[in-house]
Amino acid sequence: MRTIQDAMRHLERISVYLEVKGENPFKINAFRKAASILEASDADFMAIEDFTAMKGIGKGTAAVLEEYRQTGTSTALTELEQEVPEGLIALLKIPGLGGKKLAKLHEVGVIDADSFAEKLADGTVEAMPGFGKKTVEKYVKALETFETRPERLPYGVMRKVVAELNQTLASFDEVIRFEVGGSFRRAEETCKDLDFILSTNEPERIKEQLLELSLIDEVIAAGSTKVSLVLKRDVHYIAVDFRIVDDAAYASTLHHFTGSKDHNVRMRQLAKERGESISEYGVETENGLVQPKTEEELFARYDLPFIAPELRAGRQEFEQDLSKLLIEQDIQADVHMHTTWSDGTLSVEELVDACAARGYTWMAITDHSKYMKFVNGLTEERLRAQRVEIEAARAKHPEMTILCGVEMDILPDGSLDYEDDFLQEMDYVIASIHSKFDQSEEEIMQRLENACRNPYVSLIAHPTGRIIGRREGYAVNVDRLIELAAETGTALEMNANPARFDLTASSLAKAKAAGVKILINTDTHRPEMLEDMKLGVLHARKAYLEASDVINTWSAEEALAFFGRKRLGVD
Numbered sequence: 001m002r003t004i005q006d007a008m009r010h011l012e013r014i015s016v017y018l019e020v021k022g023e024n025p026f027k028i029n030a031f032r033k034a035a036s037i038l039e040a041s042d043a044d045f046m047a048i049e050d051f052t053a054m055k056g057i058g059k060g061t062a063a064v065l066e067e068y069r070q071t072g073t074s075t076a077l078t079e080l081e082q083e084v085p086e087g088l089i090a091l092l093k094i095p096g097l098g099g100k101k102l103a104k105l106h107e108v109g110v111i112d113a114d115s116f117a118e119k120l121a122d123g124t125v126e127a128m129p130g131f132g133k134k135t136v137e138k139y140v141k142a143l144e145t146f147e148t149r150p151e152r153l154p155y156g157v158m159r160k161v162v163a164e165l166n167q168t169l170a171s172f173d174e175v176i177r178f179e180v181g182g183s184f185r186r187a188e189e190t191c192k193d194l195d196f197i198l199s200t201n202e203p204e205r206i207k208e209q210l211l212e213l214s215l216i217d218e219v220i221a222a223g224s225t226k227v228s229l230v231l232k233r234d235v236h237y238i239a240v241d242f243r244i245v246d247d248a249a250y251a252s253t254l255h256h257f258t259g260s261k262d263h264n265v266r267m268r269q270l271a272k273e274r275g276e277s278i279s280e281y282g283v284e285t286e287n288g289l290v291q292p293k294t295e296e297e298l299f300a301r302y303d304l305p306f307i308a309p310e311l312r313a314g315r316q317e318f319e320q321d322l323s324k325l326l327i328e329q330d331i332q333a334d335v336h337m338h339t340t341w342s343d344g345t346l347s348v349e350e351l352v353d354a355c356a357a358r359g360y361t362w363m364a365i366t367d368h369s370k371y372m373k374f375v376n377g378l379t380e381e382r383l384r385a386q387r388v389e390i391e392a393a394r395a396k397h398p399e400m401t402i403l404c405g406v407e408m409d410i411l412p413d414g415s416l417d418y419e420d421d422f423l424q425e426m427d428y429v430i431a432s433i434h435s436k437f438d439q440s441e442e443e444i445m446q447r448l449e450n451a452c453r454n455p456y457v458s459l460i461a462h463p464t465g466r467i468i469g470r471r472e473g474y475a476v477n478v479d480r481l482i483e484l485a486a487e488t489g490t491a492l493e494m495n496a497n498p499a500r501f502d503l504t505a506s507s508l509a510k511a512k513a514a515g516v517k518i519l520i521n522t523d524t525h526r527p528e529m530l531e532d533m534k535l536g537v538l539h540a541r542k543a544y545l546e547a548s549d550v551i552n553t554w555s556a557e558e559a560l561a562f563f564g565r566k567r568l569g570v571d
Contacts, residue, residue, distance in 0.1 A: 004038050004045045005164055009234065010068050010077065011035040011061070017080035019099025020088060020106065025374075028099075033345050034061045036526040045069065056345070087112025093235055094142045096135070096471045104128060117143055134438045152190035153236060154469040155535075156498035159184075161231065161238050162194065164215075172209055174202040176247045181257035185309045187538040189468055189501050193239035197254045199247035210242055248291045249281050255295050256280035262314020263307075270302045310538045326545050326553065328537045333552040333559070334530065335364035336407065336430060336461055336493065336521030341386050342367035343375035344525045348386065352393040352402060354527055362401035362556035364428045365390055369417040371409040372434060378406065380422050401556035403427040407461060410447045412436040416454060423456035428563060430493075432461040433474060441475035448476065452484040458563045459519055460485065462495040462502045470499075478507050486514045489566040491551055494520045496536025497529065508543035517562065519551050 015031040034057045038045075041054065046069065048054070051062035067074045088111050091097055102110075108124050110116045116139070119125050126136045162180050169178050175198050179185070182195035200206050203224040210227045211219065217237060220228035227242040245253050256264065257280065264278075271278045275286060282291035283301065292298040296306045304318070311317040338344035339351050346354065348365060355363045365386070368377040378386065387404050394402050405428035409417045412435055416423075423429055431451035433444070451457050463481060466473030485492050492511055495502040500523070503511065511518060520536035522529050540550060547553040551562060 003167075004041065004043070005160075005167075007045055007065060007068060008035045008038050010074065011038070011064070013234070014064070014074075014077050014080065016089065016092065016099060017077070017084050020084050020092075020102045021080065022103035022106075030058060030061055031064075033057075034065070036345055036528065040527045085111040087115075090235060091116060094139065096138060096142075101130070104130070113143060132438070152192050153238065154190055154499060155184070155188065155501070157233075157236055157469070158191045158194060158238065159498060161215075161233055161240075164233075165194075165196065165240070168213065169196070169198065172206065174200050174205050174209075176200055177250060179254055181254055185258045186260070186312060187310045187535060187542075189504075193241065195257045196240065196242045197250065197257060198242060198244050199250040200244060201247075203244045206242075206244055251292045251294050251298060252278070252282045253280045255298055258309050259312040260314050263312040263317070264314075266314050266318060267302070270304075274302075308541070310541055313542070316544060320544055324546050325541050326537055326547050326550055328534050330547040330550070330553040331360075331520065331533055331537065332554065333360050333362040333364070333556070334358075334522055334524065334533060335362075335403065335405065335428065335519060335552060336366050336459075336495075337364070337524040338367050338407075339365060341382065342372070342377055346524075346527055348389040349393055349396070350527075351524070352397055352400070354530060356397050356400055358530065360400065362403070362559070364403035364405035366405040366407045366428070366430050369406055369408040371411060371417045377409075380418065383426075401560075405429065407432055408457075409434055410451045412439070412447075414443075414447045414450045416451065416457075420454070420456060423454070424567075426456065427560075428458050429456050430459045430461045431457045433465055437465060437471070437474040439474065441477055444474045445477055445480055448481055449484055452481075452488045452490045455567050455569065457490060458566065459491045459493055461493045461521070462497075462500050462523065463492055464502050466502065467499050468501065478503070479510065482507070482511050482514050482516055485511070485516045489562075491517045491519050491562075494518050494536050494540055494550075496520055496522050496532040496539070498532065498535055501535075501539055505539060505542035508540060508545060512543060512545055512549050517551050518545065518549055521552070 011031045012035050015028050018028045018031070037054050037056045051057050051065045052059060064074045064076050088102060088106055091102060091113065105116065105119070105125070108119060108128070110119055120136055120140055125131050126133055162184060169175055178196060178198040180194060180196050182193070183191045184194055198206060207222060207224055207227055211222060213229065213231070215231040215233055216229055217232040218230040220230065225244050227244070229240050231238045231240055243253060243257065259267065268278050271283065277284045282289050292301065299306050305322055307317045307322065311322065334355060337351055339346055339348050351365070352363065368375050370377045370379045383406060390402055390404050404426055406426055407430040410431050410433050411417060416431065433447060448460060451460060460481070464473040464476050464478070484490070493502060494508060508518065518540065520533065520540055522532045522536070524530050551559050
């Protein structure tokens with residue numbers, strides 16, 4: 001039986017092959033859009049009568065889906081696999097190498113790691129437009145460890161695997177309860193492996209079912225209390241430990257395999273002070289083993305409030321007033337989102353409807369600016385034309401404040417993509433860097449300073465430019481950026497996309513200390529990305545941010561007043 005997730009992976013694989021082959025971007029986006037539409041659907045894949053009835057899926061893509069449903073593969077993918085070398089696809093694991101660059105490399109004879117190394121060595125790559133000496137040096141270094149599996153994988157990669165495993169484990173009748181623990185449950189940027197805790201009365205049956213998982217690449221161990229597997233999903237190998245326990249030990253085991261080493265040490269110290277000891281099995285007392293039914297019970301035993309998983313770092317969680325921290329329900333808005341006017345998959349109306357459904361009281365439409373031609377960035381004329389649709393959405397949703405915004409590029413020479421005379425027409429302006437990541441720290445910081453000092457720029461978005469596991473970002477001095485933001489009254493973004501997670505918890509804490517206000521945004525391009533808001537909140541909580549520190553917990557009136565003070569030059 002094939003699932004929605006199986007079909008999505010099939011479409012995504014086709015889109016990757018098409019991109020590497022250098023196919024028409026519209027054709028590539030058709031498959032990616034279809035994958036997004038499927039992801040947003042709660043339908044049974046095998047029961048969908050007509051794929052074309054799903055808005056956004058055309059006849060060609062529907063035919064591929066139907067063939068995949070019937071056969072488990074498709075002619076489209078089979079032909080692409082014959083045309084594009086698998087060794088070339090594998091190079092996507094190298095940071096900074098996307099489909100478009102691979103297509104260019106394929107034109108000069110790159111088909112695998114060995115041929116890539118040859119073309120790097122003989123100067124071919126350096127001479128190609130869009131590469132250069134510094135880029136070549138990065139690729140040479142990356143190739144040195146290319147064949148080794150990364151020690152840690154980005155949260156976004158792990159999230160897909162966890163979602164699939166959650167669905168599978170929920171179908172096991174013999175499982176009483178289960179939860180993923182470890183660094184994933186703490187919402188860390190990267191995870192070394194996955195730890196699942198399962199309670200059951202039939203451990204042998206659970207073991208048998210786990211050994212039948214479709215993604216297994218290697219079985220490391222298979223016992224009645226622990227099954228250790230290596231799963232292969234796309235190009236990634238993921239180590240997963242399934243710890244099988246009696247339900248009485250479930251809460252203690254989950255706590256033990258969630259907290260960091262330092263958190264667990266601190267908990268054991270608290271227990272020792274009372275003549276007790278804590279382990280994954282429970283609490284050992286002078287009267288015998290006590291097994292809390294829930295983690296809440298365990299914390300309460302030591303006069304502690306429930307410490308949420310993302311806070312279990314072993315540092316501040318035992319001293320801070322956790323009741324004051326930001327929670328997802330505080331969020332009133334998302335103000336970095338893209339529509340079909342640039343490179344989003346939702347229309348203005350659809351995006352506004354989606355935000356209204358989430359209970360937001362205000363929001364902003366922020367499509368890309370004209371410099372970003374390859375994603376259909378908007379000229380001044382098109383931004384003015386877009387306002388017609390925004391006005392229609394305002395009429396439909398009078399309960400919501402909808403800002404006319406734009407994500408404006410900070411150009412390589414430090415100038416901004418629009419003149420001030422136009423920017424003053426906008427309700428809200430984001431400034432971002434999307435180009436020339438190889439500039440020096442001095443050049444990057446001059447670009448960011450120019451943006452911060454512009455009176456119409458309200459926010460610096462994804463301020464490091466990093467994509468976790470793929471590129472390090474540009475040479476930003478975060479401490480200096482925080483100083484500039486504080487001086488100019490410019491907000492900084494906590495980008496909730498798990499591939500970005502700008503800013504880190506330590507940087508957010510520094511921003512808070514400096515009085516800099518934060519905006520948590522999803523940078524939504526597809527409807528499912530709206531759900532990333534909860535991840536952004538988790539990361540903000542790691543920095544012990546409160547609602548007052550985060551602008552999109554405020555009312556629209558309060559936020560606009562804050563943006564307006566900078567425009568007017570008021571402290």
